[in-house]
Amino acid sequence: MDCPKCASETLVETPVLGNIPLDVCPGCKGIWFDKGELEALLKRSQGAAAASLELISPKPGGLACPRCKAAMARGGLVNPLLVVDKCESCGGVWLDPRELDLVKKLLGLTGGPDTRVEVARPAARQEPAAKAAPGLTALKYVAGLAALAGLAGFSYEMYLYLSPSGLAGQAPSPSLAGGSAALVAAGVFVMNWFD
Ligand SMILES: [Zn+2]
Numbered sequence: 771m772d773c774p775k776c777a778s779e780t781l782v783e784t785p786v787l788g789n790i791p792l793d794v795c796p797g798c799k800g801i802w803f804d805k806g807e808l809e810a811l812l813k814r815s816q817g818a819a820a821a822s823l824e825l826i827s828p829k830p831g832g833l834a835c836p837r838c839k840a841a842m843a844r845g846g847l848v849n850p851l852l853v854v855d856k857c858e859s860c861g862g863v864w865l866d867p868r869e870l871d872l873v874k875k876l877l878g879l880t881g882g883p884d885t886r887v888e889v890a891r892p893a894a895r896q897e898p899a900a901k902a903a904p905g906l907t908a909l910k911y912v913a914g915l916a917a918l919a920g921l922a923g924f925s926y927e928m929y930l931y932l933s934p935s936g937l938a939g940q941a942p943s944p945s946l947a948g949g950s951a952a953l954v955a956a957g958v959f960v961m962n963w964f965d
């Protein structure tokens with residue numbers, strides 16, 4: 771899920787607040803509560819049934835729900851002064867850290883889970899170093915030399931073949947020409963195979 775407030779942050783599931791794994795934004799430290807998660811947290815903190823989480827006088831809030839992309843409403847949560855964003859479609863609630871502190875204060879919660887949120891961005895995926903192994907480099911070097919030798923041999927055979935008979939002093943050998951050509955092909959193939 772992407773953060774509804776930050777442009778390019780992805781929410782990270784983090785065990786905060788009484789070890790309930792919640793989706794937290796590494797940028798703004800906002801917390802997304804799926805339906806039931808905030809109720810569970812408040813119930814655990816209060817040790818009793820949680821207050822109704824129906825929004826008080828909801829208005830369009832302008833944030834899109836990270837879960838279902840519906841437009842979220844902004845309204846009072848428990849207390850008209852505590853204005854939060856809630857998705858009326860899936861029932862999730864978005865709180866920024868300040869709002870979470872207010873939830874605790876307004877409900878008279880003392881102690882309980884720490885509302886400070888520590889969240890780390892997932893480590894950027896490291897591309898494996900694209901460095902050829904030394905053995906592979908040597909193999910390509912040898913293949914390159916073989917291709918060059920094959921090219922030289924093939925050129926010489928072509929020279930013999932194209933020369934007016936007798937001038938080169940030697941008859942062309944079809945098998946040598948074929949072998950040289952195969953050497954060139956094999957060398958080039960091996961050099962390219964390991965790219
Ligand atoms: Zn954010």
Ligand SMILES: [Zn+2]
Pocket residue numbers: 835836837838839840857858859860861862
């Ligand atoms: Zn939603």
